[in-house]
Structure formats: structure tokens, C-alpha cells
Amino acid sequence: MRFAGIFQTLLATFAVAYFAGTSTASADLFGTSKPKTSVTKLISRQAPPKINSSLAGAINPGNSRFVISISKQRAYLMVGDDVYIDTPVSTGKRSGMTPTGSFKISEKDADHRSSIYGEFVDSKGRTVRSGISTKVDSAPSGTRYRGAAMNWFCRLTSGGVGMHTGILPGYPASHGCVRLPEEIAKMIFERVKIGTPVTIEG
Numbered sequence: 769m770r771f772a773g774i775f776q777t778l779l780a781t782f783a784v785a786y787f788a789g790t791s792t793a794s795a796d797l798f799g800t801s802k803p804k805t806s807v808t809k810l811i812s813r814q815a816p817p818k819i820n821s822s823l824a825g826a827i828n829p830g831n832s833r834f835v836i837s838i839s840k841q842r843a844y845l846m847v848g849d850d851v852y853i854d855t856p857v858s859t860g861k862r863s864g865m866t867p868t869g870s871f872k873i874s875e876k877d878a879d880h881r882s883s884i885y886g887e888f889v890d891s892k893g894r895t896v897r898s899g900i901s902t903k904v905d906s907a908p909s910g911t912r913y914r915g916a917a918m919n920w921f922c923r924l925t926s927g928g929v930g931m932h933t934g935i936l937p938g939y940p941a942s943h944g945c946v947r948l949p950e951e952i953a954k955m956i957f958e959r960v961k962i963g964t965p966v967t968i969e970g
Contacts, residue, residue, distance in 0.1 A: 875923035881915030
């Protein structure tokens with residue numbers, strides 16, 4: 769009986785040591801779990817739009833200009849050297865997708881839809897497959913392509929890059945266009961014209 773008791777004690781001690789070691793080994797192998805940054809936190813990093821109401825009567829499509837900063841993820845609608853609108857944006861998710869340089873607005877379309885990115889829908893307009901690119905995806909039988917909405921679109925390049933309403937996750941996330949908050953995109957659309965100069969900085 770005494771031997772059985774000693775054996776049980778040794779077995780219990782071994783088990784504790786083994787599982788403690790396994791736990792440590794697992795931590796070493798897989799690393800310590802780190803909490804992921806939430807989308808809410810990323811969004812909160814971008815300050816909300818600011819509008820200088822004292823310039824409301826001064827700015828118009830004839831004297832406005834637009835400046836976009838990729839590094840700051842901000843854009844500025846300006847009259848002279850004064851900023852009328854300072855807004856968060858979301859630019860191209862990879863370097864070079866949003867080109868830098870000097871541009872002019874070449875087209876305005878309040879209800880624009882993408883000719884490349886969108887979804888396939890059935891005969892009743894129900895989404896069958898979303899997040900597609902016409903460059904790589906083929907429409908399933910019985911469906912048609914519907915371009916993603918790009919409301920208040922202002923075209924900057926012949927390749928399709930422009931400014932429009934879109935989701936701002938708090939970091940560069942577009943395919944090259946400059947996404948803007950809905951209400952700000954509308955205000956900018958109304959205060960620029962075809963020919964308005966736009967500068968995109970890195």
C-alpha cells in the first residue's frame with residue numbers, strides 16, 4: 769500500500785511537470801497571442817472633417833483647388849492659401865496605386881459606377897458574387913456585371929483614378945481612387961469644376 773501511495777505521488781508530480789513544460793513549449797512555438805487592432809481603433813485615428821465656415825462665401829468652382837496627402841491620409845479643398853475643407857481620405861492600398869503629381873479634374877459624375885470593380889447580379893438585381901474585378905473574373909451564367917457605386921465622382925486620370933464617396937477604414941485601402949466621406953464628397957463636387965487643379969503629394 770505504501771508503495772502504491774509513493775507511485776501515485778511520483779505520477780502526479782511527473783504529470784504537473786510535463787504539462788507545464790508543454791504549455792511553455794507551445795507558447796515558444798506559437799508565440800504569445802496579441803490582441804488584434806480593431807477597425808474601430810483604426811477609424812478613430814483619423815480626425816473628422818473640418819470645415820472653415822468663414823470661407824463659405826468666398827470659395828467657388830472658379831477659385832478652388834484641391835490638395836491630397838497620401839502620407840497623412842488627408843485632403844484639403846482650398847481657396848488661395850486658405851483651407852476650406854480638411855478631410856480624412858483613403859488612397860491606394862499599395863504604393864503607386866494613387867499617382868502623385870499635378871492633375872486637373874477632367875470629368876464630374878454624381879452617379880458614377882466603376883467599369884472594373886463591382887459585383888455580379890441576377891435578373892432581379894440580387895448580388896450573386898461581390899468584390900469582383902472585370903479584369904480577372906467571369907460572370908456566372910445568368911448574371912450581369914454591376915459596377916461599384918462611386919458617387920460624386922471627379923476624374924483625375926484617363927486610367928480611372930478619381931475622387932468619390934467610399935469607405936474610410938483609417939488606412940490606404942482603395943484600388944487607386946481617393947475615397948471621401950459621403951457628405952464631404954458632395955460638398956467638394958459642388959465646389960470644383962472640370963479644370964480644377966488637384967495636387968497629390970506622397
